[in-house]
Amino acid sequence: GESVGLHLPTLSVQEGDNSIINCAYSNSASDYFIWYKQESGKGPQFIIDIRSNMDKRQGQRVTVLLNKTVKHLSLQIAATQPGDSAVYFCAEKGSGGSNYKLTFGKGTLLTVNP
Amino acid sequence: NAGVTQTPKFQVLKTGQSMTLQCAQDMNHNSMYWYRQDPGMGLRLIYYSASEGTTDKGEVPNGYNVSRLNKREFSLRLESAAPSQTSVYFCASSEWVPPYNEQFFGPGTRLTVL
Numbered sequence: 001g002e003s004v005g006l007h008l009p010t011l012s013v014q015e016g017d018n019s020i021i022n023c024a025y026s027n028s029a030s031d032y033f034i035w036y037k038q039e040s041g042k043g044p045q046f047i048i049d050i051r052s053n054m055d056k057r058q059g060q061r062v063t064v065l066l067n068k069t070v071k072h073l074s075l076q077i078a079a080t081q082p083g084d085s086a087v088y089f090c091a092e093k094g095s096g097g098s099n100y101k102l103t104f105g106k107g108t109l110l111t112v113n114p
Numbered sequence: 115n116a117g118v119t120q121t122p123k124f125q126v127l128k129t130g131q132s133m134t135l136q137c138a139q140d141m142n143h144n145s146m147y148w149y150r151q152d153p154g155m156g157l158r159l160i161y162y163s164a165s166e167g168t169t170d171k172g173e174v175p176n177g178y179n180v181s182r183l184n185k186r187e188f189s190l191r192l193e194s195a196a197p198s199q200t201s202v203y204f205c206a207s208s209e210w211v212p213p214y215n216e217q218f219f220g221p222g223t224r225l226t227v228l
Binding site: 031032044045046051052093102106 | 204
C-alpha cells in the first residue's frame with residue numbers, strides 16, 4: 001500500500017537556527033502534499049502545501065521542497081522560534097479512488113531550545 | 115467562525131459501553147473525516163464522507179459507525195467500546211477542489227476505555 005514516512009522522529013535546534021524536517025513518500029502518483037503542525041493537546045494545523053507539478057513553495061518563514069525523482073519532501077523553517085516547537089506531519093493526497101484521502105506520516109517532534 | 119468543533123473533549127468508558135462523538139463544521143465544506151491518533155502511529159483514517167449523504171470506510175473502520183447527519187455534522191459511534199479504542203479522535207473537514215484537499219481539524223476528543 002501507499003505510505004508516507006519521516007527520516008527523523010525528533011529534531012532539536014537552537015532558537016534562531018534553521019530547521020529542516022524530512023519526509024519520504026512511496027506513491028509516485030500522489031499529486032498533492034501538505035505539512036501540518038500539531039502543538040501539544042491540539043489538532044493539526046495547516047502550514048503549507050505543494051502540488052506535484054512544483055519543486056518549491058514558500059510561505060512565511062517556511063519553505064517546502066519536493067523532489068519527485070527520489071520521492072522526498074522537506075519542510076524548512078527559517079529562524080526557528082520557541083513557538084515552532086511541535087510535532088510536524090507530512091501528508092500526501094491519494095490518487096484515483098483515494099482522491100479524498102490524506103495519508104499521514106508518523107510525525108517529527110521539533111524542540112527549539114532558547 | 116468556530117471552524118471544526120468536537121464534543122466531548124474527554125471521555126472515559128468501560129469496556130462494552132457505547133458512545134457517540136460529535137463533530138460540526140461551519141465552513142460549508144462538503145467533505146468530513148474521522149481520524150484516530152495513537153502514539154507512534156500518526157493519524158489514521160477511520161471513516162470519511164465525501165459529501166452529504168455518502169460515507170466510506172477508511173483504514174481502520176472496524177468497531178465504528180458514522181452518520182453524516184447533514185452538511186454540517188458528522189458523528190462517530192462506538193457501539194461496544196474496547197480498550198484498543200483508547201485514542202485521541204480528530205474530526206476534519208475540507209472543500210475538495212482537485213488536487214487540493216486541505217483538511218481543517220478540530221481540537222480532538224481524548225477517549226479512554228477501561
